[in-house]
Amino acid sequence: METSQKDTTVNLSQLLTHWQGHRSLTRRVIDAFPDDKLFSHSIGGMRTFGELAMELNRMGANGAHGIATGEWKDVKDLPGADGIDFSPTTKEGVLRIWDWSTEYINTIWPQVGPGRLQEPEKAYGQWEGPVWWQLFYFIDNEIHHRGQGYVYLRSLGIEPPPFWDR
Numbered sequence: 001m002e003t004s005q006k007d008t009t010v011n012l013s014q015l016l017t018h019w020q021g022h023r024s025l026t027r028r029v030i031d032a033f034p035d036d037k038l039f040s041h042s043i044g045g046m047r048t049f050g051e052l053a054m055e056l057n058r059m060g061a062n063g064a065h066g067i068a069t070g071e072w073k074d075v076k077d078l079p080g081a082d083g084i085d086f087s088p089t090t091k092e093g094v095l096r097i098w099d100w101s102t103e104y105i106n107t108i109w110p111q112v113g114p115g116r117l118q119e120p121e122k123a124y125g126q127w128e129g130p131v132w133w134q135l136f137y138f139i140d141n142e143i144h145h146r147g148q149g150y151v152y153l154r155s156l157g158i159e160p161p162p163f164w165d166r
Contacts, residue, residue, distance in 0.1 A: 012117075015135065016109050020102065021166030022142055026056065027098050028161040029149040030091065038091045041152055049152050052145040053094050057086075061101035061108075063123075063138045067131055068111040072124045080104065 010018075030038070030053050039050035047055075058075050066072040076086050080100070088094050117132040127134065153160040 012109070012112050015117075016105070018166075019135070019139055020105065022139055022146075023060065023098075023102055023105075025161060025163070025166050026053075026142055026146045026149075027095065027102075029146055029153070030094055030098065032153055032158055032160060033091060033149075034156070034158075035091050037152075037156060038094065039089060041156060043152065043155060046148060049145075049149045050091075050094060052148060053098070054088070056142050056145060057094065057097045057101060059138050059141065060098075061104040063134065064105040064108050066121070066123055067116065067135055068108045070121065075101070078104065 030049070033041075033049060038053075039048050042048050060075075061078055061081075062073050062075040065078055075081060076084075084097060084100060085093055086097065088097065117130065117135070119131050120128065121131050121134060122128040123134045127137070150160045150163070
């Protein structure tokens with residue numbers, strides 16, 4: 001059976017589902033941390049998982065916004081971000097931003113136009129490449145940091161969520 005190019009292309013909806021699957025798993029990793037360890041536990045001088053989760057929080061919603069609009073803003077400057085504490089010190093605060101970001105991504109994603117992923121972009125005025133490359137970086141960075149979270153959880157005697165359950 002012949003396969004056409006149309007049959008092998010991943011569409012924007014599938015990319016969003018893939019990204020949000022990773023975000024869902026990362027959220028479960030954040031939630032698995034004891035409240036008193038999220039911002040205090042580290043190994044070998046690495047940042048705490050609370051700090052890593054906040055790095056991811058500073059990339060999700062505004063990354064989707066940049067992909068959709070070409071405007072690379074700080075997450076605090078996005079529509080609907082008023083009143084959100086972007087310097088949380090608790091798991092509840094980190095998850096509140098995570099959940100808001102997840103919803104924002106779902107809301108802005110339909111604005112990603114056809115062909116947008118192939119366009120060159122200089123994200124945040126620094127990182128230049130096609131838009132698909134920017135998106136893949138956001139996902140790869142999240143997977144990397146989530147792996148650190150798995151190591152931290154195991155060092156605390158906590159079984160992390162199954163990595164394949166996205």
